[in-house]
Amino acid sequence: MWKKRAARMLYFYMVIFLILAGRLVQIQLWEPESFSSHHINLLEESVRQRSQELVIDDGRGRILDRKGESMTHEDLSVLILFPFLKNASWPVEKVANAVGVEENEILQAVKQAKAPFALGEPKPLSLTSSQVQLINSLKIPGVFAVEKKFEKQDAVAKQLIGVLGENETELSKRYPDRSLPLRTQIGISGLEVSFDEILVAERKSQLVYHVDGSGSPLFGTKVKYTGITNPFYPASIKTTIDLDIQKQAEQLVDKHGIKKGGLILLDISTNSILATVSRPNVNDKDPFKGNGMVNLMLKEQIMGSVFKTAVAAAAIDYGLDGEERLYDCSRTIDGRPDQVYQHGLLGFSDSFAMSCNNTFASLAKELMEIDPNILEEYAEKLSLTGGVGWRGHVFQIANFSQLPDEEKGRVFISDEERNDRNYVALSGIGQKEVRATPLAVANMMATIARGGEKEMVRAVSEITYKNGAVMYTFPENKLNGEQLSSGTAKELGQLLREVVVNENGTGRWFSELPYEVAGKSGTAETGRFKNGKQLHNKWFAGYFPYRNPRFALVTVNLDVYGHEGGVNPLFADMVTFLSELNDQAN
Incomplete structure (x- = not known):
């Protein structure tokens, strides 16, 4: 009796093992970039869990007025700070003097941060070219002065330009032959949709810092830049709007x-x-x-x-x-x-x-x-x-x-x-x-x-x-x-x-x-x-x-x-x- 019971238990555990093994193969080999009905990119999610990222340019093409000025976004040179600074010893006074703010303002902002950020957001502090050079010359880990793309708060002609959104089903339908990240924004209305094929982002530019579970540096203090290197793309459209x-x-x-x-x-x-x-x-x-x-x-x-x-x-x-x-x-x-x-x-x-x-x-x-x-x-x-x-x-x-x-x-x-x-x-x-x-x-x-x-x-x-x-x-x-x-x-x-x-x-x-x-x-x-x-x-x-x-x-x-x-x-x-x-x- 006990032998039959043991055999049934062994059979049950073998079935469970085979199911789990099959699931592992599915995750690791068959569907690592489009898992489940939600098409989750497990590789991206894995990287996201063990890194802190700051997108400095989403990679989408610009919409310009007839003089070449961006209608939807502006590029500002800003001070970027990483949250691991709260547990580090760093010359905050030098940074404060360089950008003309109080030390305590910077320390409080870092203390509250859970992800990399631009100082002053949502109205970021804009830096001059000399301030950018000075900040970067200090070579402080986790402290950078870079040009970042921001959405304009006073954008105009909104119906003509249109809006963006994330829609994985529509993205796959619209671009079946292109390997685009599933969270790529696409045009929903206006010029954003009629010119979407021109404007859609192939990849984004970002600063990436690898961390452990507590948010501490995983591979020293080196921040990696990943971004667009093609001098021709993304393309932009020049509207006739003044x-x-x-x-x-x-x-x-x-x-x-x-x-x-x-x-x-x-x-x-x-x-x-x-x-x-x-x-x-x-x-x-x-x-x-x-x-x-x-x-x-x-x-x-x-x-x-x-x-x-x-x-x-x-x-x-x-x-x-x-x-x-x-x-x-x-x-x-x-x-x-x-x-x-x-x-x-x-x-x-x-x-x-x-x-x-x-x-x-x-x-x-x-x-x-x-x-x-x-x-x-x-x-x-x-x-x-x-x-x-x-x-x-x-x-x-x-x-x-x-x-x-x-x-x-x-x-x-x-x-x-x-x-x-x-x-x-x-x-x-x-x-x-x-x-x-x-x-x-x-x-x-x-x-x-x-x-x-x-x-x-x-x-x-x-x-x-x-x-x-x-x-x-x-x-x-x-x-x-x-x-x-x-x-x-x-x-x-x-x-x-x-x-x-x-x-x-x-x-x-x-x-x-x-x-x-x-x-x-x-x-x-x-x-x-x-x-x-x-x-x-x-x-x-x-x-x-x-x-x-x-x-x-x-x-x-x-x-x-x-x-x-x-x-x-x-x-x-x-x-x-x-x-x-x-x-x-x-």
Whole structure:
């Protein structure tokens, strides 16, 4: 009996031994770098447990403004201290004198440290080049002066740039043929994701110090540097953003109380984004909380009277812009007395300047009778639909898009609407299903300013190697499709200027600005209500200086009550700022 029991016990222990041996083989030989369903890198974890590491550069490529200044990070020379110093005897007074702080401040920081750190974090003490040389000349183990990469606390254009995150499944899916550390950060939104393949880190630079279980030095006091030695990588992208203009734009958007909306500013000559602001802003503590990650400048919005610009273009080309014809601008589009506006009889130009709904509803219906597709054709000619962000062939990517989150805009959603006079009348004043992104509206203004030439909008101008050499330049690409004639564009420009100079024009607010402005206002009913009151989208879109156009600007305030504004003073302050900036440059 006892022999059978012993045999069963022996058999049981042999099974356990074989299971453990198999598990050991799995860990040591088969899956040391991707263990379990969580794909844990046991080699990395093993090294991490017996070392103290300080990452000085995560290895990801930089995102730069048009002048080459980093938009997301800054490199600072800082004092690095290792926690084993708390148990060592070292000349702290020399270090304190070198960096200009009290000895006790350094000792307290070391005492509280559990990992290597930069003195003063999260606002690290920045050292001069002479201080760096002095610190390193002391050759104190565990004390270093190095250049370290820090995230900017006042980063701007957050929705355009996007956010990063760790996602092992997505990392493997995105880069199946590349051996990247499982904790590599990848782009989740914005330029970070569209340019992720360029920016993604191959490895990081760090200081590594091997320690025992108590945190004491394991192999003497030598700190090892592991880092990037390739002079070409990581590559960076140079955006078209002007950091000085961007910062001012963000301050002005907040100053004028834009809670949902923002602005977008284009350089007309290169058709590039100089500044873009979207509110609400990204929540730094939790980017996925709320709607801050959504770039509203790339999302289609109800346009309101801004769309009258496209109707006007069609009217000009089809000979419906005669000034001898008068429209009753004291009536609504269905012929009833207007309870708000009593403009009387107006011609075509005055109707545009004062944004008469009855005029453009009537013109839209007449154009529909000529061809039901006319409004959509002219929306496309003015780049309001179809998408305007830069796209094209880059390296092996046939249809690369700089702004993949951009929506395309529309006028109608069905043939029924396209052929219904009531729908067409409402569409003619930018209501019903008429949508466009603020980016597309800004590009419409730039298109008119260029005499009808349609171009793609760039957010990035170059990809550069680490040493600054240019890897790739994004050319100024034309947009496909028909465009306005130069004559029609010129007449549209005159109408847009009349909006500002006409004493009753909806843009008279801008008549005394340092730059001559041409533009169009818009107030759209959204169909959404708050506290029983209708919400509106408020717009002003234009370009300046009128006679020598340089900038196209759109300001927009979304889902606000009818009496709320913000877009006009915001537009005016941006024009004034750009004029002053030009004066300083000259």
